[in-house]
Structures are given as C-alpha cells and as structure tokens.
Amino acid sequence: xxxxxxxxxxxxxxxxxxxxxxxxxxxxxxxxxxxxxxxxxxxxxxxxxxxxxxxxxxxxxxxxxxxxxxxxxxxxxxxxxxxxxxxxxxxxxxxxxxxxxxxxxxxxxxxxxxxxxxxxxxxxxxxxxxxxxxxxxxxxxxxxxxxxxxxxxxxxxxxxx
Amino acid sequence: xxxxxxxxxxxxxxxxxxxxxxxxxxxxxxxxxxxxxxxxxxxxxxxxxxxxxxxxxxxxxxxxxxxxxxxxxxxxxxxxxxxxxxxxxxxxxxxxxxxxxxxxxxxxxxxxxxxxxxxxxxxxxxxxxxxxxxxxxxxxxxxxxxxxxxxxxxxxxxxxxxxxxxxxxxxxxxxxxxxxxxx
Numbered sequence: 001x002x003x004x005x006x007x008x009x010x011x012x013x014x015x016x017x018x019x020x021x022x023x024x025x026x027x028x029x030x031x032x033x034x035x036x037x038x039x040x041x042x043x044x045x046x047x048x049x050x051x052x053x054x055x056x057x058x059x060x061x062x063x064x065x066x067x068x069x070x071x072x073x074x075x076x077x078x079x080x081x082x083x084x085x086x087x088x089x090x091x092x093x094x095x096x097x098x099x100x101x102x103x104x105x106x107x108x109x110x111x112x113x114x115x116x117x118x119x120x121x122x123x124x125x126x127x128x129x130x131x132x133x134x135x136x137x138x139x140x141x142x143x144x145x146x147x148x149x150x151x152x153x154x155x156x157x158x159x160x161x
Numbered sequence: 162x163x164x165x166x167x168x169x170x171x172x173x174x175x176x177x178x179x180x181x182x183x184x185x186x187x188x189x190x191x192x193x194x195x196x197x198x199x200x201x202x203x204x205x206x207x208x209x210x211x212x213x214x215x216x217x218x219x220x221x222x223x224x225x226x227x228x229x230x231x232x233x234x235x236x237x238x239x240x241x242x243x244x245x246x247x248x249x250x251x252x253x254x255x256x257x258x259x260x261x262x263x264x265x266x267x268x269x270x271x272x273x274x275x276x277x278x279x280x281x282x283x284x285x286x287x288x289x290x291x292x293x294x295x296x297x298x299x300x301x302x303x304x305x306x307x308x309x310x311x312x313x314x315x316x317x318x319x320x321x322x323x324x325x326x327x328x329x330x331x332x333x334x335x336x337x338x339x340x341x342x343x344x
Contacts, residue, residue: 026213030299030302031296031297031298031299031302031303032297032298032299033299034209034210034212034213034299034301035210035213036210036299036301036302036305036306037306038214039210039213039214039217042214042217042218042221043217045221046217046220046221049221049224053224066328070325070328073321073324073325074321077317077318077321080314080317081314084310084314095311096310096311096314098294098295098296098307101295101296105296108296111296111297111298112295112296112297112302112303112306112307113295113296114306114307115295115296115297115302115303115306115307118306118310118313119302119306121317122313122317125317125320125321126320129320129321129324130221132324132327132328133225133324133327134221134224134225134228136327136328136331137225137228137229137331138228139331
C-alpha cells in the first residue's frame, strides 16, 4: 500500500478536479485576466504532484506515462515554434507576428489570436516539464537510497554518528 | 507603505533562520516563507500576474526541495575551507551591497516610473495601443506573447532543453545500464 493515509487520499480525490479546472481556467483566460500559460501550467503540474504525493508514483504513472509526457512536451514546444513560423509565412516577413488578429480578425480565437494559441503551447510545455522534473526526482531518490550503503542503518543511528 | 516594511522584516527574519538553523527541513520551510513574502509583496505592489506565478512556483519548488533534501545528511565545512568560504561570502555581499546602494540612489522615486513622463516611449505605447494591436485585455499577456514574444520563445526553448537533459541524465534505464557495465 503506497501513498499516504485514507484522509489525505479522500481529500485529494475531492480537490484534484477543482485544481485541474482552475489551472485550465488560468490558461484559457490568460489574455483577459491575470495569469497565463506559465502559471496555469504550473498549477496543472501541481495536480499531478498532489496525486503523486497522495497515491504514490505508480498511480500517476498509469495515468500519464513519462514517455507520453515527453511526447506532449515536444508537441508543445514544436507548436509554439510553428506559431512563430506561421507569423513568418502569413505575415509580411515578420517572425512571431500576431497574424490571426491582424489579418483575419473574424477568426480570432478567444480574443487574442495567436496569443491564446501560444498560451496553450506554453501551458503544455510547462505542465509536462514540471511533471517530468518531479517524476525524475522521485525515481532518482529511490535509486539513490538503494545505492546508498548507509541505507540499511536506521535514520536515528545515522544522525548519532 | 508600512506593509512593505513589515513584509521585509518578516522575510529578513526568515532568511536569517534559514541560514542559522541546524535542521535541513526547517531551513527549507523558511525559504518557502521568504517566497510567500515575496508573493505578498508583489500583490501589494499591484502585480497579480507575478504574484500568481511566484506563489505557484514557490509551492512546487518547496515540494521539490523537501523531496530532495529530506533524506540527506548535513555536511559541515570546517578549518581552512570554512575561513575561505566566510571571506569570499563577506566580500561578495559587501560588493553587492555597495553596488545596490549606488543603484538605488539613481532610481526614480517609488511609484513614479521615469517612462511615464517621456512621450512616445515603448512602455507608453504598449499601454495605450496594446489592446488595439493585439486584442488581449491583459497587458502583461500582450507584452510577453506579442510585443516581446521572442523572449518567451527563448524561455520556452531553455525550459524544454533543460528538462530534456535532466530526463536523459536521471532516468532509470541509464542507471541500470551503467551498473551492468561497472559490474
């Protein structure tokens, strides 16, 4: 039985959806209210960190495997680059031009044109990268403890030494 | 204005405790207190964007720090190395303090940005024409994703590259292969 007590698990079950929705809201309305791709992405990553702390690493690994997270990270970074290149293609030789709002104002996405698309891309990059950081650190800690020769000695004795 | 002094005093006390305490976990918690103080300060300076980012990053950073330091032993440096470290720290702090005094003397007064008075400056153009040019009501989003989007592109590239490097270096498979080669 990995993870924390049943109290923490129950609270986590109630709260995780709200945190996820709040992160999505911050990303979606980044063009109008405070927040944006980075803050919303960190909140979305925080949801996964909460689940990882409450239920253990295996529960998250089943939901979002690190290889899928790496692919999504690459997709986010590549889409931001493609948005930048699209400004170069559709605009008058302007890299990172807000071409949707300037050229076709009727098709502006939520209000900001490429700003909203870029915020989605940044949110994806930040979410997946911070998720991978936490995941990698937890794997590394476990390996490090096993490789540590002092691991067999209890913590209290180690402190006395 | 007094709220800034109260927050500043709180952060100063937390910083001193973080340096002086013997417990590693208590030190990490004090660093978190400094971060939340910074976040409150941004909020009182009417910068909600930075306040949100600061508080959220602070929580994740605190989790990472606790996760990374909770099973570690403290290493104390003593002897000549301690003397060298103290001397170097004092010199660096003194240099930064003198530079800071020099810089703060040249800054304009609190609450009166120098670009508000000059006409046709970049920041005035962003504020007055930002909504018409980008369609984003949040001026911070308009600046970081339209006017200064090149900066954000570089930032995203740095994040992507650093995470890629960390994942490749720290993943489980490479460690197993390394162990097999050594054995």
